[in-house]
Amino acid sequence: xDSVTQMEGPVTLSEEAFLTINCTYTATGYPSLFWYVQYxxxxxxxxxxxxxxxxxxxxxxxxATYRKETTSFHLEKGSVQVSDSAVYFCALTGIIQGAQKLxxxxxxxxxxxx
Amino acid sequence: xxxxTQTPRYLIKTRGQQVTLSCSPISGHxxxxxxxxxxxxxxxxxxxxxxxxxxxxxxxxGRFSGRQFSNSRSExxxxxxxxxxxxxxxxxxxxxxxxxxxxxxPGTRLTVL
Numbered sequence: 343x344d345s346v347t348q349m350e351g352p353v354t355l356s357e358e359a360f361l362t363i364n365c366t367y368t369a370t371g372y373p374s375l376f377w378y379v380q381y382x383x384x385x386x387x388x389x390x391x392x393x394x395x396x397x398x399x400x401x402x403x404x405x406a407t408y409r410k411e412t413t414s415f416h417l418e419k420g421s422v423q424v425s426d427s428a429v430y431f432c433a434l435t436g437i438i439q440g441a442q443k444l445x446x447x448x449x450x451x452x453x454x455x456x
Numbered sequence: 457x458x459x460x461t462q463t464p465r466y467l468i469k470t471r472g473q474q475v476t477l478s479c480s481p482i483s484g485h486x487x488x489x490x491x492x493x494x495x496x497x498x499x500x501x502x503x504x505x506x507x508x509x510x511x512x513x514x515x516x517x518g519r520f521s522g523r524q525f526s527n528s529r530s531e532x533x534x535x536x537x538x539x540x541x542x543x544x545x546x547x548x549x550x551x552x553x554x555x556x557x558x559x560x561x562p563g564t565r566l567t568v569l
Contacts, residue, residue, distance in 0.1 A: 378560075385460075385546055385560040431499065443512050444489070444548075444558055446499040 344369040344436025348447035363417040365432035373434040375415040380429045460561035468567045474535040477564045481549030488530040493544040542568045
């Protein structure tokens with residue numbers, strides 16, 4: 343079945359550092375790819391998405407490019423802030439047991455120190 | 457536009473009891489999906505409802521069930537609770553199924569003692 347693999351956390355950075363969270367996927371067909379963010383005590387919020395190869399999703403300074411040749415969708419931000427501390431989930435719309443649904447990676451906890 | 461709402465936000469039950477969680481989707485959304493989030497297993501898909509019909513189901517025992525009403529509101533029921541059912545239960549709504557973007561509610565934190 344389809345799956346998503348994220349880099350293991352936790353990740354700890356200093357404010358204004360460059361961020362990369364790796365995400366690779368296995369999928370049949372052409373899935374849409376997403377990054378969701380979960381702040382403490384809250385549900386998931388969609389951060390950005392890409393629906394086809396070479397698309398770049400961007401939001402709040404975060405970017406990710408849909409790379410079909412490397413089956414990757416790495417999340418990047420040039421200068422992180424303390425407020426970016428959260429858990430980040432990479433996800434795809436994949437096929438599980440013959441049905442299309444959202445498949446998540448295991449999540450990466452990010453902590454930004456001032 | 458109001459977001460996805462879930463009630464209650466927190467719940468404490470004992471083993472063997474049953475529980476019902478509620479989810480109200482964004483107005484106009486007809487698809488509701490449920491997920492279980494635990495530290496050990498991460499986010500796992502439970503089921504999806506669209507137009508009052510269960511469209512997809514994850515790999516959970518029959519103790520987990522759900523339904524959707526004509527106004528798209530959905531309920532999830534867990535019977536004969538076990539300690540391992542302690543989790544954050546998230547509901548997500550979307551306009552349609554498949555590749556449609558999903559919007560998540562804040563979740564219901566269930567603790568089973």
